[in-house]
Amino acid sequence: MLLEVKDITKSFGEKQVLKGVSFSAESGSALGLLGRNGAGKTTTIRIIMQLFSPNSGSVLIDGKPVDLKSVNIGYMPEERGLYPKKKVIEQLIFFGELRGLSKSEAKANAKKLLNRLHMEEYENVKLSTLSKGNQQKIQLVATLVSDPDIVILDEPFSGLDPVNAILLKDVVRELISDGKIVIFSSHQMNYIEEFCDNIVILNEGKISVSGNIKEIKRSYTNNKVAIETEDKEEALKLFMAENCVKTTELTDSGILVELVEWSEIKDIMSVLSDSKINVQSVSMYEPTLNDIFVDYTDSAVEEVQS
Amino acid sequence: MKQFFTIFKFELTGYLKNKLFIALTVIMVLGIAGLLSFPRLTVIMKDNNIELPSSEDEKTKICFCNSSELPTEVLKQAYTATFSEEYEVTFKDTDKDLEASVKDGTFDSAVIIETPTSFKYVVDTVDMYNTEAQQVSLVLLNVHRYVLMSEKGMNEEEIAAVLDSNIDYDTVVTGKDQTESFLYTYAIIMILYMVLLIYGQFVSNGVAAEKSSRAMEVLITSAKSMNLMFGKVLGAGFAGLMQLVIILATAFGFYQLNEEYVDNEIISSIFNMPGSVFAWTVLFFILGYFMYAFMYGAAGSLATRTEDLNTLVMPITLLYMAAFMLCIFGMTSGGVDDLPFKICTYLPTFAPMIAFVRICMGDIKTYEIIISIVIQVLSIGALGVACAKIYRAGVMMYGNTPKPKDIIKILKMKD
Structure with missing residues (x-):
């Protein structure tokens, strides 16, 4: 199954929230949808769920417009919420039935998932009596109870303790290996890096960057060299005077030197070997997803600086 | 359709399992049963020579x-x-x-x-x-x-001979005898007013609670808003109808049991109403309920917090009270067939109550009843669609309580 979002735009009144967003996701893979607050992630998700129709553009599944009767989508909203005063199993069955399951199917699925998440003992209690983390697990069960083809998880890890986070990671891995399309929306880059092959970074309604994470990282030419050394101050002084160096900065284990041109690495090496500085290692600096995110959503940087 | 029934069933069982709902029904049933059995109990106590405080020495x-x-x-x-x-x-x-x-x-x-x-x-x-x-x-x-x-x-x-002379007269009623119909019409209008108001509020509270607990986010992505709205309104309505029937059945049952002991003309005249009035009550309950429950549901969807709900619900309640007051005014003044009432028979929000009162107490023509009911059914359909639209947009609006112009904007939106 292939989910394609093609050039969608959406305005609410005067405000244009989406300005031409396109991406695609395939069965058995996870897509990370990143962006700052208000970048348009939730609107994009709601358009996929057909809550809003886009002003232009389309959402296709295997080349055809989405028909929610034949495609089952499970959505876990960032704002969690179910019925606090109702029994866990009752509402799980209700949500299963709403998405087209029979009562017995819904019950069987709910029980299976509750077992998987070690929640079977809470089947008959009212939701409001559960802890926040456990409520969140129930929310996940409600999302998955209809055995959806597409699973959209909005900040799934927030509020989970490390043990539950590992449990959820396992469940997500199972979803991916079961051939579901998983769309992740999160600010926690480490989880995105762990699961997602592809990412989409939204900024102010436009796509700043999208594609395979490894390729993005590779092509993210930052011309930075990480020099690991104990004589940080000395090294910093040494490179500040060099013409070929654009910026320098201190890190925990040494310094980071940004070059004007990557080819000038040779000069750096010769300067280093001429000096008396004790160097442990010189390596190309690998950007983290966090760096890429901050860099591409540049207005974020401006805001922090101002 | 399956989705609609799932929601309907979920809402209905929600009400039937609700402790408040059960308590309310039980209290009303016990109250009515007690009230109607009271004269009989007094007689039984007298027969058993149980001394009742007598008023003999207290002239x-x-x-x-x-x-x-x-x-x-x-x-x-x-x-x-x-x-x-x-x-x-x-x-x-x-x-x-x-x-x-x-x-x-x-x-x-x-x-x-x-x-x-x-x-x-x-x-x-x-x-x-x-x-x-x-x-x-x-x-x-x-x-x-x-x-x-x-x-x-x-x-x-x-x-x-002069002082004791009396004049006999007979009344021949060609239309409706308002003295006879007044009491039962009054009683039914009161019950309708209460039940409609309670269930309308149930709907708006339910929607607002779902929105504030954010269950809405999952609901609205799992089901069509039209199904949600109609399922909710019908679920609560059915619960209300069941309660109404239980209460009326208890009242009539206990009246039958105790009929010979009840020598209160007011009570007797209420229970001796024609059977057709019963049918009209159910019909206008259904029409009136839908008319208002949809509006209450839409209002509930616009509230971000439950505190906002009162402000949003107020105009609807006022509209409803206006219809009720007009009914009472018309009934007490005896002018239920005057022009203002004739006009109100065709105004959707007034019609359910006014038409009922005119049927019971006035001289309404069959074609007037038919036109009124057709207008009501059509406006309920239109209101249902419009309110489902407001609901769909409203449940995703958080923050400020929307103003009338925002609501008009929502209605103009294509989807």
Whole structure:
């Protein structure tokens, strides 16, 4: 199954929230949808769920417009919420039935998932009596109870303790290996890096960057060299005077030197070997997803600086 | 359709399992049963010689004082004859301190006859059904006439013949007898008003609670808003109808059981209503309920917090109260077929109540009923669609309470 979002735009009144967003996701893979607050992630998700129709553009599944009767989508909203005063199993069955399951199917699925998440003992209690983390697990069960083809998880890890986070990671891995399309929306880059092959970074309604994470990282030419050394101050002084160096900065284990041109690495090496500085290692600096995110959503940087 | 039934069932069982709902029904059933069994229980207790506090030794004390030129003896005779059965009658020669003795409770009331045609009636508290003054005035009028006639030389028998003469009359009602239909119409309008208001509020509270608990986010992505809206409204409506039927059935059941013991004309006239009224009640309950429940649902969807709900619901409740007040006004003034009421028969938000009142008490034509019902059904359809639209947009709006122009904007939106 292939989910394609093609050039969608959406305005609410005067405000244009989406300005031409396109991406695609395939069965058995996870897509990370990143962006700052208000970048348009939730609107994009709601358009996929057909809550809003886009002003232009389309959402296709295997080349055809989405028909929610034949495609089952499970959505876990960032704002969690179910019925606090109702029994866990009752509402799980209700949500299963709403998405087209029979009562017995819904019950069987709910029980299976509750077992998987070690929640079977809470089947008959009212939701409001559960802890926040456990409520969140129930929310996940409600999302998955209809055995959806597409699973959209909005900040799934927030509020989970490390043990539950590992449990959820396992469940997500199972979803991916079961051939579901998983769309992740999160600010926690480490989880995105762990699961997602592809990412989409939204900024102010436009796509700043999208594609395979490894390729993005590779092509993210930052011309930075990480020099690991104990004589940080000395090294910093040494490179500040060099013409070929654009910026320098201190890190925990040494310094980071940004070059004007990557080819000038040779000069750096010769300067280093001429000096008396004790160097442990010189390596190309690998950007983290966090760096890429901050860099591409540049207005974020401006805001922090101002 | 399956989705609609899932929601309908979920909502309905939600109500039927709701402790408040159960308690409300049980209390009303017990209350009605108790009220209607009361006369019978009193009789049974009397039969078993259980002493009930009797009012025999607690006669009301009334004092008369004559300061007019009418003969005191005649007055004494006339008033004792009329009052002595239920009253302890005292006569005083002077009206001195009479007001004070009523105030301190020596007498319950006092009458000072000032002239043959006027008197002063002194009483500490007057309850609604006090007819003492009328009785006093009637007796005084007879005494006055008696004195006048004896002065003209008529003898006792002639005077008695004049004073005792009565006029018989028969009423032939060609339309509706409003004196008969008034009470049961009033009772039903009251019940309709209460039940519709309670269930309308249930719907708006339910929607607002789902929104504030954010269950809405999952709901709206799992089901069509049209199904959600109709499922909710019908679920609550069905629960309401069940409650209404249970209450009415209890009332009629217990009335049947206790009929021979109930000698209250008011209660009897309510229960002796024609069967067709029952059918009209159910029909107009359904129409009125949908008319208002959709609006209540839409209002609930616009509230971000439950505190906002009251403000949003207010205009609907006011509209509803206006219809109710108009009904009561029309019923008490007897003018239910006047032009304003004829017009309101065709105004959707007024029609469910006004049409019902006119059917029960007025002279409504069949074609008027049909047009009114058609208008109501059509506007319910339109309202349902419009409110589902507001609901769909409303449930995803958080923050400020929307203004009327925002609501119009929502209605103009294509989807």
